[in-house]
Amino acid sequence: xxxxxxxxxxxxxxxxxxxxxxxxxxxxxxxxxxxxxxxxxxxxxxxxxxxxxxxxxxxxxxxxxxxxxxxxxxxxxxxxxxxxxxxxxxxxxxxxxxxxxxxxxxxxxxxxxxxxxxxxxxxxxxxxxxxxxxxxxxxxxxxxxxxxxxxxxxxxxxxxxxxxxxxxxxxxxxxxxxxxxxxxxxxxxxxxxxxxxxxxxxxxxxxxxxxxxxxxxxxxxxxxxxxxxxxxxxxxxxxxxxxxxxxxxxxxxxxxxxxxxxxxxxxxxxxxxxxxxxxxxxxxxxxxxxxxxxxxxxxxxxxxxxxxxxxxxxxxxxxxxxxxxxxxx
Amino acid sequence: xxxxxxxxxxxxxxxxxxxxxxxxxxxxxxxxxxxxxxxxxxxxxxxxxxxxxxxxxxxxxxxxxxxxxxxxxxxxxxxxxxxxxxxxxxxxxxxxxxxxxxxxxxxxxxxxxxxxxxxxxxxxxxxxxxxxxxxxxxxxxxxxxxxxxxxxxxxxxxxxxxxxxxxxxxxxxxxxxxxxxxxxxxxxxxxxxxxxxxxxxxxxxxxxxxxxxxxxxxxxxxxxxxxxxxxxxxxxxxxxxxxxxxxxxxxxxxxxxxxxxxxxxxxxxxxxxxxxxxxxxxxxxxxxxxxxxxxxxxxxxxxxxxxxxxxxxxxxxxxxxxxxxxxxxxxxxxxxxxxxxxxxxxxxxxxxx
Numbered sequence: 001x002x003x004x005x006x007x008x009x010x011x012x013x014x015x016x017x018x019x020x021x022x023x024x025x026x027x028x029x030x031x032x033x034x035x036x037x038x039x040x041x042x043x044x045x046x047x048x049x050x051x052x053x054x055x056x057x058x059x060x061x062x063x064x065x066x067x068x069x070x071x072x073x074x075x076x077x078x079x080x081x082x083x084x085x086x087x088x089x090x091x092x093x094x095x096x097x098x099x100x101x102x103x104x105x106x107x108x109x110x111x112x113x114x115x116x117x118x119x120x121x122x123x124x125x126x127x128x129x130x131x132x133x134x135x136x137x138x139x140x141x142x143x144x145x146x147x148x149x150x151x152x153x154x155x156x157x158x159x160x161x162x163x164x165x166x167x168x169x170x171x172x173x174x175x176x177x178x179x180x181x182x183x184x185x186x187x188x189x190x191x192x193x194x195x196x197x198x199x200x201x202x203x204x205x206x207x208x209x210x211x212x213x214x215x216x217x218x219x220x221x222x223x224x225x226x227x228x229x230x231x232x233x234x235x236x237x238x239x240x241x242x243x244x245x246x247x248x249x250x251x252x253x254x255x256x257x258x259x260x261x262x263x264x265x266x267x268x269x270x271x272x273x274x275x276x277x278x279x280x281x282x283x284x285x286x287x288x289x290x291x292x293x294x295x296x297x298x299x300x301x302x303x304x305x306x307x308x309x310x311x312x313x314x315x316x317x318x319x320x321x322x323x324x325x326x327x328x329x
Numbered sequence: 330x331x332x333x334x335x336x337x338x339x340x341x342x343x344x345x346x347x348x349x350x351x352x353x354x355x356x357x358x359x360x361x362x363x364x365x366x367x368x369x370x371x372x373x374x375x376x377x378x379x380x381x382x383x384x385x386x387x388x389x390x391x392x393x394x395x396x397x398x399x400x401x402x403x404x405x406x407x408x409x410x411x412x413x414x415x416x417x418x419x420x421x422x423x424x425x426x427x428x429x430x431x432x433x434x435x436x437x438x439x440x441x442x443x444x445x446x447x448x449x450x451x452x453x454x455x456x457x458x459x460x461x462x463x464x465x466x467x468x469x470x471x472x473x474x475x476x477x478x479x480x481x482x483x484x485x486x487x488x489x490x491x492x493x494x495x496x497x498x499x500x501x502x503x504x505x506x507x508x509x510x511x512x513x514x515x516x517x518x519x520x521x522x523x524x525x526x527x528x529x530x531x532x533x534x535x536x537x538x539x540x541x542x543x544x545x546x547x548x549x550x551x552x553x554x555x556x557x558x559x560x561x562x563x564x565x566x567x568x569x570x571x572x573x574x575x576x577x578x579x580x581x582x583x584x585x586x587x588x589x590x591x592x593x594x595x596x597x598x599x600x601x602x603x604x605x606x607x608x609x610x611x612x613x614x615x616x617x618x619x620x621x622x623x624x625x626x627x628x629x630x631x632x633x634x635x636x637x638x639x640x641x642x643x644x645x646x647x648x649x650x651x652x653x654x655x656x657x658x659x660x661x662x663x664x665x666x667x668x669x670x671x672x673x674x675x676x677x678x679x680x681x682x
Contacts (some may be wrong), residue, residue, distance in 0.1 A: 042515065042517075142602075156603045158603055186378035186379050187378065187541065188378065188582060188600045191584075191597065191600070192600070194587070213515065214587065215515075216586065216588050218589070219587060219588065219589045219591040220587045243590065244591075244592070253673065255673070256519075256670075257515050257516045257518065258518075258544065258589060259544040259545050259547065260544055260588065261544050262588060262590065267523055267677060268519040268523055268548065268677075269519070269676040270516065270519035270523055271519070271520075271676055272676070274487075292675040321672065
């Protein structure tokens with residue numbers, strides 16, 4: 001099966017007063033139709049900038065996007081603006097983290113859904129309205145015909161996120177980018193939204209890039225996962241493989257540092273230190289300063305992403321990592 | 330164990346005005362009859378979702394806001410009966426760490442000044458304040474020269490360490506931790522959680538730990554109180570609460586948490602709908618509008634928090650509701666990943682895995 005989306009060497013840089021830095025630095029990944037890829041990492045790792053680069057939403061200047069983003073055969077980075085507008089919101093759409101700030105407070109949610117439909121489809125307002133109400137029903141919005149005329153402030157956080165999802169899926173996109181779709185929600189509401197996303201994905205076959213810092217959310221929804229650190233993908237593979245046999249020390253540390261309901265531990269294995277400043281990167285592996293397994297090679301040469309087991313890649317000189325080789329290192 | 334804090338029937342209503350002429354009077358029932366004890370040296374976690382009243386309870390306990398009704402006794406003294414001077418003196422023993430390490434430190438003060446202020450206020454370490462500041466910084470894992478810097482020069486995790494340093498500077502007995510790690514990235518969260526645990530052991534602190542993240546709570550707490558719409562609906566020691574949750578809300582809350590273990594398949598208890606408005610909480614049991622087990626009695630009669638064998642539940646029918654085996658992932662069914670835990674132990678040299 002050929003990939004729906006293929007990103008090659010994506011590098012997104014921003015010019016600041018202090019200098020230019022790469023928020024995303026040579027990211028390559030592929031996504032097949034109907035699959036869900038979890039893109040995980042901590043603040044500043046470049047996961048959201050990757051999403052904005054795909055959507056063509058990086059402001060330039062100060063931003064600059066280089067590389068290739070092949071979607072349904074076309075390189076999105078080389079599309080003229082009008083052609084990109086025909087893709088955005090139609091073939092690819094996006095759900096943002098904060099439904100209150102990403103919905104327009106001055107329009108009803110119905111009007112906001114209809115706006116997108118009318119922009120991309122040659123249908124009249126009455127049919128567009130019917131389609132919007134149908135969509136609100138599909139995201140299990142209670143009394144959708146009434147909610148159509150509500151302004152965003154009248155809805156709860158969970159309802160607003162349902163409205164956002166209705167808007168994003170109204171045109172049946174092939175690819176949905178969900179940037180922290182449940183982070184602003186309470187846990188019982190998060191469970192509702194994750195359940196809804198799973199159902200809709202299975203019904204529509206939409207591919208999803210799920211951006212999150214929450215490894216639990218990835219395990220719930222995604223089939224594949226890519227772990228980002230300081231602008232690079234450090235490990236990727238199937239969710240089962242990466243969660244059970246992580247090979248990059250950052251993934252190992254990250255999985256260890258989350259308190260887990262089903263594990264009893266006296267002390268959390270925290271990753272000491274903090275992420276490097278992207279303006280002053282040292283040579284070598286970007287994780288080396290925080291890595292207990294780092295050797296002199298790690299501090300001199302930067303490892304590239306390579307296959308370490310079937311369907312699993314890691315950017316670490318010592319991968320595949322087991323305890324004895326790690327100690328010897 | 331000595332009881333450090335006794336909270337009895339605590340109520341806080343925030344008045345709101347409604348209507349065109351602003352004459353309709355009603356109130357947000359933020360906290361509506363909360364009772365608990367906290368022993369010296371223990372950690373009681375207050376958990377619940379947005380608007381359940383957990384943070385308001387934390388502020389009432391320190392008398393940062395005045396209650397509508399109820400009492401708080403700290404080391405036997407009624408906090409709400411103290412005059413301003415006595416209250417200030419009492420606060421030496423009770424401190425708070427806030428959620429947002431960016432907003433809770435004064436950007437115009439150096440870290441040294443931030444840490445000296447409580448010392449001056451309480452007349453501690455007179456004549457050797459600089460040394461005391463250096464000591465406190467070392468305790469939270471920062472360096473003495475950090476005292477000269479300003480908060481903006483630090484990362485989020487370091488700022489939270491400064492917030493913790495300010496709280497322990499006056500050698501309190503109780504710290505209210507209001508979502509102390511929710512604003513931090515996971516790898517930094519673990520550092521701060523470990524620090525809080527170390528400090529508790531070294532200094533014999535009691536924590537009132539306010540959080541929405543049940544996994545963090547399971548790691549740090551000794552007892553857990555689950556709040557819903559201004560009330561405690563269930564309270565028990567940690568082991569009991571997580572292995573045998575009896576209130577339908579606690580069961581749903583535990584079941585809703587995503588677990589980073591793709592091989593675990595759980596039966597979900599999905600709650601329908603949203604939390605009702607705290608302005609007009611539903612009569613009877615407040616959870617009944619979302620409860621799968623609700624019956625007629627729940628609509629008319631408010632269930633009291635009944636204690637049985639140290640396990641308190643506010644539900645008429647808890648005896649009939651089975652503790653669901655599926656609400657929590659069962660660790661015994663999972664083979665232990667020896668390789669992974671050994672590799673992870675390398676991140677914590679000196680600590681037992």
